[in-house]
Amino acid sequence: NAGVMQNPRHLVRRRGQEARLRCSPMKGHSHVYWYRQLPEEGLKFMVYLQKENIIDESGMPKERFSAEFPKEGPSILRIQQVVRGDSAAYFCASSLGPPTIPSYEQYFGPGTRLTVT
Amino acid sequence: AQTVTQSQPEMSVQEAETVTLSCTYDTSENNYYLFWYKQPPSRQMILVIRQEAYKQQNATENRFSVNFQKAAKSFSLKISDSQLGDTAMYFCAFPSYGGATNKLIFGTGTLLAVQP
Numbered sequence: 001n002a003g004v005m006q007n008p009r010h011l012v013r014r015r016g017q018e019a020r021l022r023c024s025p026m027k028g029h030s031h032v033y034w035y036r037q038l039p040e041e042g043l044k045f046m047v048y049l050q051k052e053n054i055i056d057e058s059g060m061p062k063e064r065f066s067a068e069f070p071k072e073g074p075s076i077l078r079i080q081q082v083v084r085g086d087s088a089a090y091f092c093a094s095s096l097g098p099p100t101i102p103s104y105e106q107y108f109g110p111g112t113r114l115t116v117t
Numbered sequence: 118a119q120t121v122t123q124s125q126p127e128m129s130v131q132e133a134e135t136v137t138l139s140c141t142y143d144t145s146e147n148n149y150y151l152f153w154y155k156q157p158p159s160r161q162m163i164l165v166i167r168q169e170a171y172k173q174q175n176a177t178e179n180r181f182s183v184n185f186q187k188a189a190k191s192f193s194l195k196i197s198d199s200q201l202g203d204t205a206m207y208f209c210a211f212p213s214y215g216g217a218t219n220k221l222i223f224g225t226g227t228l229l230a231v232q233p
Contacts, residue, residue: 033220042208042223056220089160105152106221108162
């Protein structure tokens with residue numbers, strides 16, 4: 001059973017360009033979380049999605065950032081008009097069950113390191 | 118608000134020795150889980166161990182064990198017989214309950230260096 005897949009692993013964008021980060025959850029998992037890790041910091045929650053629904057986006061910046069998890073295909077985190085402050089590692093995690101059952105742990109992907117030049 | 122605090126930014130230990138990483142948290146919940154994640158230089162997040170708050174017994178996974186003190190809201194990680202491969206950043210994490218999500222709240226991490 002393959003783990004959580006993220007691609008690309010490294011992404012370089014110039015200021016003003018768009019960044020698209022992809023996450024394929026573990027087989028059978030329909031709950032996806034995105035986290036951001038700024039340099040020298042811990043991971044910070046951004047958004048939680050179930051298939052075709054955004055459940056909690058309280059950690060996502062209001063502008064330029066969006067996320068989706070379509071019925072078919074990977075979850076996408078999209079950053080428009082990137083700025084240097086967006087440079088970070090972006091991690092996706094997936095979970096088997098609903099968050100109402102806290103024993104369903106989150107399995108993390110290897111992350112995408114975004115560098116904005 | 119639920120918070121997680123790791124007060125040791127860096128630690129060092131000799132190979133084969135034992136080291137303890139500290140973590141404190143704040144919550145008003147009674148039943149919850151706590152996690153320790155390891156992030157080696159590859160940056161992959163690896164779950165090391167988890168503790169269920171309603172269990173009295175401290176969790177153990179091979180060389181890794183926790184000292185969970187619920188009343189003190191303390192959740193430390195003990196690594197016995199340290200190995201070079203244990204060199205990594207270690208994060209304590211706690212699910213933020215309430216609402217429709219169990220997003221994880223992470224501490225700021227402790228960078229552990231195992232010396233040969």
